[in-house]
Amino acid sequence: MAESNELQARSTIHAGGEWRAAVSGATREILDPADALPFAVVAEGDDKDTDLAIAAARRAFDEGEWPRTPVGERAALLRRVADLLVRDREQLGLLESRDAGKTVEEGRVDIDCVADAFRYFADLVAGESPGRVVDAGSPDIHSVVVHEPIGVCSMITPWNYPLLQASWKIAPALAAGNTFVIKPSEITPMTTIALIELLVEAGLPAGVANIVTGPGHSVGARLSEHPDVDLVSFTGGLISGTKVAQAAAPTVKKVALELGGKNPNVVFADACATDEGFDTAVDQALNAAFIHSGQVCSAGARLIIEESVRDRFVAELARRAEKIRLGRGTEDGVECGPLVSEQQRAKVEMYVESALKEGAVLRSGGKRPAPSPQRPENGYFYEPTVLDHCHREMRVVREEVFGPVLTVETFRTEDEAVALANDTEYGLAGGVWTTDAGRARRVAGRLRHGTIWINDFHPYLPQAEWGGFGKSGVGRELGPAGLAEYRETKHVYQNLAPKPVRWFAG
Numbered sequence: 001m002a003e004s005n006e007l008q009a010r011s012t013i014h015a016g017g018e019w020r021a022a023v024s025g026a027t028r029e030i031l032d033p034a035d036a037l038p039f040a041v042v043a044e045g046d047d048k049d050t051d052l053a054i055a056a057a058r059r060a061f062d063e064g065e066w067p068r069t070p071v072g073e074r075a076a077l078l079r080r081v082a083d084l085l086v087r088d089r090e091q092l093g094l095l096e097s098r099d100a101g102k103t104v105e106e107g108r109v110d111i112d113c114v115a116d117a118f119r120y121f122a123d124l125v126a127g128e129s130p131g132r133v134v135d136a137g138s139p140d141i142h143s144v145v146v147h148e149p150i151g152v153c154s155m156i157t158p159w160n161y162p163l164l165q166a167s168w169k170i171a172p173a174l175a176a177g178n179t180f181v182i183k184p185s186e187i188t189p190m191t192t193i194a195l196i197e198l199l200v201e202a203g204l205p206a207g208v209a210n211i212v213t214g215p216g217h218s219v220g221a222r223l224s225e226h227p228d229v230d231l232v233s234f235t236g237g238l239i240s241g242t243k244v245a246q247a248a249a250p251t252v253k254k255v256a257l258e259l260g261g262k263n264p265n266v267v268f269a270d271a272c273a274t275d276e277g278f279d280t281a282v283d284q285a286l287n288a289a290f291i292h293s294g295q296v297c298s299a300g301a302r303l304i305i306e307e308s309v310r311d312r313f314v315a316e317l318a319r320r321a322e323k324i325r326l327g328r329g330t331e332d333g334v335e336c337g338p339l340v341s342e343q344q345r346a347k348v349e350m351y352v353e354s355a356l357k358e359g360a361v362l363r364s365g366g367k368r369p370a371p372s373p374q375r376p377e378n379g380y381f382y383e384p385t386v387l388d389h390c391h392r393e394m395r396v397v398r399e400e401v402f403g404p405v406l407t408v409e410t411f412r413t414e415d416e417a418v419a420l421a422n423d424t425e426y427g428l429a430g431g432v433w434t435t436d437a438g439r440a441r442r443v444a445g446r447l448r449h450g451t452i453w454i455n456d457f458h459p460y461l462p463q464a465e466w467g468g469f470g471k472s473g474v475g476r477e478l479g480p481a482g483l484a485e486y487r488e489t490k491h492v493y494q495n496l497a498p499k500p501v502r503w504f505a506g
């Protein structure tokens with residue numbers, strides 16, 4: 001704790017163009033998950049700070065220039081932000097690594113994707129027509145459907161991809177002409193604070209972009225319920241997402257929810273028929289489950305494999321899982337960082353313990369690794385874990401673990417594979433591995449998930465919508481639908497030759 005006493009508390013609440021401390025004066029230490037030591041101290045806002053930020057965003061929307069700024073100028077600002085992100089890629093990638101525990105290379109990739117999102121939404125709005133003329137059936141009627149910014153947007157984001165998830169909200173919201181207040185996860189706020197600084201540097205008018213650092217139960221709840229907010233966009237877990245939707249309901253604001261997943265990775269035996277095919281399918285299954293220590297909403301945490309190839313596949317998977325180099329994300333050669341918090345590691349340990357009690361067979365991991373020069377003793381590390389002989393009644397198969405835990409189930413027929421893959425209350429993403437193109441299309445068509453990868457796992461594109469079926473959420477991010485979330489649709493009907501209607505005789 002000696003180090004923490006030397007850290008200066010930063011004023012990390014930005015409302016109406018000014019950086020401030022919390023009204024209460026409260027602060028929070030931000031811990032590096034690799035050693036549990038604080039590396040920053042931020043303001044710990046509450047509902048009072050949130051009200052001030054919402055009032056600033058409301059003023060900027062109702063009276064400010066941004067919603068009425070020509071779309072070309074808005075697009076130009078977004079492109080400037082993308083350029084600034086590229087300029088600061090190294091620092092931001094490093095900061096994301098320290099904040100969320102991921103490797104610096106993962107952090108850099110995130111920053112590239114963030115810049116891509118800003119460019120994509122800039123191009124999308126710049127290339128649009130201003131409205132859709134509707135044929136009203138008369139030359140005397142001019143009828144046009146236009147899109148307008150929705151207003152003040154609340155944004156609430158999780159800790160696993162702090163800046164990426166923020167950018168999927170901020171870029172379309174700004175492109176559409178909205179103002180916003182964002183609340184990053186209280187444990188990983190650093191890069192979102194940095195992004196607000198870049199928006200200011202790029203020339204965004206005061207009051208358009210506001211941030212309140214602080215916890216979900218006060219700041220997040222207020223952002224969800226506040227009557228002056230027009231939309232709340234939330235990314236996080238199912239339990240908090242349900243609370244956000246409940247808090248938003250009385251004011252009938254628009255709600256967008258990007259929630260968790262329990263994502264199947266279905267491997268047919270034909271995909272493993274050649275050595276190259278086998279190696280690719282194993283390698284990608286490893287990546288699907290263990291990148292960022294499995295703390296990915298779309299992690300392929302359920303391997304659903306054809307029974308005839310299970311033993312060979314799982315043996316190779318476990319062999320490779322044991323070789324994954326765990327350590328501090330900033331160290332050279334490290335492939336997986338720690339879990340984000342002690343709480344997250346305890347949750348993972350609880351699920352592994354319950355799976356073993358329910359009959360799962362441990363093939364790799366299942367414990368904390370020994371400390372090493374790259375792995376400080378206090379870091380929240382956990383070994384990549386493969387659990388064989390799992391079945392759908394197990395908690396570890398049904399619930400989102402959000403850690404480095406892969407469960408293995410088997411099937412004999414295509415129908416069985418589809419039934420297993422769809423047997424989840426979630427529906428975020430899934431993979432299918434087969435060399436049979438007809439089967440690939442058939443299975444992809446039957447899977448009830450928002451993204452299906454065929455012979456791949458994990459890629460997402462700014463041009464393609466992202467979101468879930470079932471309890472994985474409501475609405476979509478990215479793509480044209482990701483912009484539409486931040487808009488109202490208005491029909492303007494103009495009578496060019498008005499006459500009395502004479503419906504009423506008197």
Ligand SMILES: NC(=O)c1ccc[n+]([C@@H]2O[C@H](COP(=O)([O-])OP(=O)(O)OC[C@H]3O[C@@H](n4cnc5c(N)ncnc54)[C@H](O)[C@@H]3O)[C@@H](O)[C@H]2O)c1
Pocket residue numbers: 156157158159160161165183184185186214215216217219220221224235236237238239240241243244258259260261296297298400402428467468472473
């Ligand atoms: N679908 C997606 O695209 C996507 C992407 C990333 C993460 N996720 C999901 O996020 C979860 C992990 O993130 P997490 O642990 O930070 O989730 P979380 O639900 O605990 O927290 C998410 C955010 O909600 C806030 N929050 C908590 N309680 C709240 C409340 N009552 N009202 C308003 N806000 C509240 C938190 O402070 C945080 O900012 C996983 O379930 C993961 O699948 C989904």
Ligand SMILES: C[N+](C)(C)CC=O
Pocket residue numbers: 160161164295296297298460
């Ligand atoms: C949406 N994604 C895949 C970037 C992060 C999910 O946790």
